[in-house]
Amino acid sequence: MSASTVVRPGSAEQTPRAQRTHRPGNPSARQMTRSAWLFLLVPGVLFLVFMALPIAIALVLSLTDYAIVGDFDWLGLQNYAEIAVDPFFWIALRNTAYYTVLYVPAGLVVALGTALLLNRRQRAVRIFRTLFYIPVVASTVATATIWFWMLNPQNGLLNVVLSWFGIDGPAWLYESQWAMIAIVMMSVWAGFGANxxxxxxxxxxxxxxxxxxxxxxxxxxCQQFRYVTLPSLTRTTFLVSTLLIIGAFQVFDQAYVLTKGGPGNSTVTMVYYIYNKGFGALEMGYASxxxxxxxxxxxxxxxxNARLTNRGGVR
Known part of the structure; x- marks a missing residue:
């Protein structure tokens, strides 16, 4: 542009190239909008097909006496009324609450303590991070097999170690007062790596x-941990504790593989009871x-948990 050229306000020469190219009404913007909707369409369809639709169907089935085979009748809220007086429901709820009370604090303490120990820049720390994460990707059956041997009352590793200190170890999986504690130990060991x-x-x-x-x-x-680390980890603690609570109320594999709900229904959890009602007794409506x-x-x-975690913490 020569020195004599006059640039008028609002002319194309004065307008930045980005503003001239990406106006809201030009084809490029419309193409980007269509692409965005296409990308959102795929997860949206998957959510509707595999989440929203099954939830809606389960809600309808919960109002019937559906039993997979044969016809079913509309019951309304009768299933929910029966739950209130179902003694096995309250046993399963009590066992699940007991498991949650033990599992959530233990999971938080072990995960945070391990993270504090491994929060270093040494190269060897990476190896321990990998080793501690391996149980997370292992199958529940493989993990349960290991712990079934470790908890053996005669020659299990845990009771052998206790015998070194003169302690007579219990029959972990065969006594009502110890079976749930054994499941909690296995669950904490198997899942703390992710947290x-x-x-x-x-x-x-x-x-x-x-x-x-x-x-x-x-x-x-200690003061740095109390006044700096913990307040800074408020959001992280909320996330981990919420995941632990959800996982605790959904516990099933450990009880199913290790104890089959025994001894004496002491390890029958909510999901285990739902499984027995749905696939054992074929009472799908009641299970829903x-x-x-x-x-x-x-x-x-x-x-x-969100209210308690955020009280006095970082918003």
Whole structure:
């Protein structure tokens, strides 16, 4: 452009190229919009087909006496009324609550403690991170086989170690007061690796300036953990604890493989009871109603956990 050329306001020469090319009404913008909708269409269809539709069907079935074979009748809320007076439902709910009370704090402590130990820059730490994560990708049957041997009352590894200290180990899987504790130990060992990775991500996101300021103020390691690390991990703790609560109320594989719900129904959980009603007794309508009750319980506990976790923490 020569010096004598006059640039008028609003002319094409004055308008940036990006603004001239990507106006809302030009073909490029429309093409990008269509592409975005196409990308959203695939997960949307999958969600409708494999999530929303099955949930709607299960909700309808929960109002019937559907039993896979034969005709079924409309019952309305009768299934839900029967749940309230079903003694086995309350046994399963009590066992699941007991498992949750033991599993969630233990899972949090083990995962966070391991993450604190592995939050270092040494090369050897990567090996331990991999080793601790291996149980997460192992199948439940393989994990249960290992723990079934470890919990053997005669020559299991755990009782052998206890015998070194003069302690007579119990029959873990054959005594009502110890069976659920054994399942909790197996579950914590099998799943803490994933939560450890989440906590590691949270720890590595804490600004180092906060620790430096705390050290300048004379804070020791425990005080730094209490006043710097824990408040900075509020969101991470909420995520991990919510995942643990949901997983605890959905526990099934461990009880099914290790104890089959015994001894004396001491390890019958909610999902195990739903499985027995649906695929054992073929009471699919009643099992569907139990599933929605479990959904409501998980929702309530998740909301309560969100309230407790965020109280006084980072919003």
């Amino acid at each position: 450890m990775i989440i906590f590691l991500g949270g720890l590595q996101g804490v600004p180092g300036e906060l620790y430096e300021a705390a050290r300048l103020d004379g804070a020791n390691a 109603a139990l599933s929605f009750i479990l959904f409501l319980i998980i929702l309530v506990f998740s909301l309560v």
